[in-house]
Amino acid sequence: MSLADQAPPRASRGATKTAGPTSWIERIPAAWWAAALVLLAMPLVANNFWLFQVMGWTFILGMIAVSLTFLAGYGGMVSLLQMSIAGLAGYMVAILGPSGTTSISLGLSWWIVLPAAFLIAAIFATLSGALAVRTEGIYTIMITLAIAAAFFYFTRQNYTIFNGYSGFNLVLPPRLFGVDWRDPVAFYYLCLGCAALCYGAVVYVSRSPFGLALQGVRDNPRRMAALGFNVTAHRVAAHAFASIFASMGGILLVWQNAQIAPGTIGISSAIDVLVVAVVGGMRRPLGAFVGAFIYVILQTFSPDVLGAFGFSAERFKLIIGIGFLAVVLFSPDGVMGLWDRWRARAARRVDPLTGQPR
Amino acid sequence: MEKFAKNHPLWTLVIALLVAGFLWLVFAPWPPELEAAVGRKRIFLNALLGGITLGALYFLVASGFTLIFGLMRTVNLAHGSLFLLGGYIGYEVATQSGSWLLAFPVVFVVVGFLGLVMQRFIFSHMEGEELRQTLVSIGLSIVLADLMLWFWGGQSYTTLAPALLRGPVELPIISSINPTSGEAIYIRYPSVRIWILVAAIVIGLAMWLVLNRTSLGMVIRAGVDDREMLAASGVRIKLVFLAVFVFGAGLAGMAGIIGGTFQSLSPGEDTRFLLASLVVVIVGGMGSIAGAAIGAIIIGVTEQMGLVYAPTYSVVFTFLIMAAVLAFRPQGLLGAGR
Incomplete structure (x- = not known):
């Protein structure tokens, strides 16, 4: 049931160009069909805890992390803001829609609430993105971390809009x-x-003219500027576009927990999103979901394993930290990078002329 | 300064008026109308002094951070963890031995050694890969934070200051005038905070002197400007890197003792001080000691004033300052243009 089964073979994209016209069904590798079947059929075998807590949280975390993967992998901007954007969208659902805190929540109907949540989160992402792109590279991390922290403390202190410490429930x-x-x-x-x-959206946009231009900006901003591309506008637009995924994850997160509070968007959560994206690998959008799956499995089952070894269940963060350090130190492109290298090595073991193992 | 006054006479006037108004606010007894509008002068002065001492603490943490960044381009996001670790070790040493002052050299050595290990065995192997170094430092901060939670638990600790530094001192600043006797009441302030301020100023001046008046400082400044050229001219740059990293880490650890003395230590403090040093360094300018000092004072005073006069929005003020600096001067107030 591992998500790692979904990894697309590297050669498939190149092969389709030479193989001539084939139907779209044939062009999708078999592993994808298998993965889709497993995911679609999972409710038949899995229990409710697995479906709702483990897989639901995996997909939500994956969506928030994929927005970071898009920004970092294709735009070269490592932003720690994605959890705040998700949280803002979630807060907007709680504030504009119905919730247990009737004194603040407006209780509007869903077809106003959802677009408004996406829009407000996108505006926030655009404004903070515009600030973050004033500087480059390593500064982006620091600035987005500072903005995320400011937003966290603001939601904790503000009682008129964000209901402070307790947040919203129901x-x-x-x-x-x-x-x-x-x-x-x-x-x-x-x-x-x-x-x-x-x-699908990330994959599609990464091959669209906008996505290609963004990758050009990542690799050489000066040359892209000389070619007539507006570098800043592309970067800000990437922030705005990535906010859609984060908001979607944030809204689903609120619905899953049925509540949102400042703790949801704390600094450690912002860093967790980065951990997930890096562990999975930022080269490909699939990495975000793989990383999220690993993270959620560790989070769910490490207390039992730790307890079996006589440690306190709270040492989960230590495992995450050490695992993250190991990934960054030994495989900077994450688990997906390990997978790619393993496949490449397996491919080298076969003689390309005879097809026999060497 | 003369040149600035000649070129911008209007701005000079505005700045002089602002400074004069500020000095009047601090030293003159406030008229009743002002007290009615803003509040007691004592509250204002306490917020101001609290902000300046907080700024002194921020400076001690941020100066190591900015020095490490300026020289090595390493964004050490584990800097806050070094601060907290120093605070905890300082607490242990001070309570076990009963000597507050002994904690400082011990913490400097222990935390500096940790910094040496980090730089020698981790960061120096990925020189030039800034993003990877940052990610590694995030991983280190997660691990360190959890280890500290393991050993010291979730409760908060406060290191006791020695008897010499306890109790208030009277400052030569008038707080209010007794309406019946017409006698001036002077402001009283905890003496330990005054000493922290003095210590921060001394350390800042010493750093400035070392950086600007010694050959070691010359090497470090040259490294900030162009480290390849410095390495090419025969300086053993790895040793300089190591020394600066150890010094920055040790300074963060010592700041932890001070933070544990005049506030308290608990698991969230590492991120709090990391963020404070990030904002200070963004506002002041990367790699500049003077910038760190100015940024620390601005952020410290803003934070305290915000807490007193607009508690809900105190964080927002800090953030707005950062946003304004980024919008108009992305390299920071005293940062070199790049």
Whole structure:
């Protein structure tokens, strides 16, 4: 049931160009079909805890991390703001829509709330992105970290809009089409659909003219500027575009927990998103979901394992930290990079002329 | 300064008026109308002094950070963890031995040694890979934070200052005038905070002297400007890097003792001081000691004033200052243009 099965073979893209016209079904590698089948059929075998907590949280974290992967992998901007953007979208759902805190929540209906949440989060992302792109490289991390921290402390201190420490509870998804979307199976499919949508959007945009220009800006901003591209505008637009995925994850996160509080968007959560993206590998958008899966599995099951070895269950962060350090030190392109190298080595073991193992 | 006054007479006038107004606010007894509008003068003065001492503490943490960044381009996001670790070790040493002053050399050596290990065995192997160094430092901060939580738990610690430094001192600044006797009441302030301020000024001046008046400082300044050229001219740059990293780490550790004395130590403090030094360094300018000093005072005073006069938005003020500096002077107030 591992998500790592989804990894696309490297050669498939090149092969389709030479193989002539084939139907789109044939062009999708078999591993993808298998992964899709496993994911779609999972509710048949998995229990509710697995579907709702483990897989739901994996997809949500993956969506937030994929927005960072998009910014960092294609735009070269490592931003720690994505969790704040997700949190802002979640807060907007709680503030504009119905929640347990009736004195603040406006209780508007979902077709106003959702677009407004996306829009407000995108405006926030655009403004902070415009600030962050004033500087380059390593400064971006520091500035986005500072903005994320300011937003966290602000939500904790502000009681008129963000309801301070306690935040909002009883934030439930709307009953659309007569389905209770917090039902584990329904929520699983909702998250799966949104995650697939995000993944597809990132892959599609990365091959579009905008995505190619963005990668050009990442690799050589001066040359792109000389070619007539507006470097700053591309970077700010990337921040705005990435906010869509983060907001989607944030809204689903609020619905999953049925509450949002400043703790959700704290500095350690912002860093967790970076950890997830780096552990998975920032070269490809799939890495975000792989990293999220690893993170959630560790988070869910490490207390039991640690307890078995006589450690306190709270040492989970230590495992995450050491694992993150190991990945950064020994495989900077993450688990996906390890996978790619392993495949490349496996491919080298076969003689290209005879097809026999050397 | 003369040149500035000649070129911008209007701005000079504005700045002189602002300084004069500020001095009047600090030293003159406030008229009743002003007290009615803004509040007691004592509150204002306490916020101002608190901000300046907080700024002194921020300076001690941020100066090591900015020095390491300026020379090695390493953004050490584990700097806050070094601060907290220094504070905890200082607490242990001070309570076990009963000597507050002994904690300083011990902490400097221990935390400096940790810095040496970090630079020698981790950061020096990925020189030039700035992003990777930053990620490694984030990983280190996660690990260190959890180890410290393991050993010292979640409760907060306060290191006791020695008896010599306890108790208030009277400053020659008028707080208010007794309406019946017409006698001036002077402001009283904890003496340990005054000593922290003095210590920060001394350390800052010493750093400035070393950087600007010694051959070691010359090497470091040359390294900030162009480290390849410096290495090419025969300076053993790795040793200089190591020395600066150890000094910056040790300084952060000693700042931890001070932070533990005049505030308290608990698991969240590492990120708090890391963020404070980030903002200070962004505002003041990367790699500049004087910039760190100015940034630290600005951020410290803003934070305290915000806490007193607009508690809900105190964080926002700090952030707005950072945003304004980024918007108009991305390299920081005293940063070199790049």
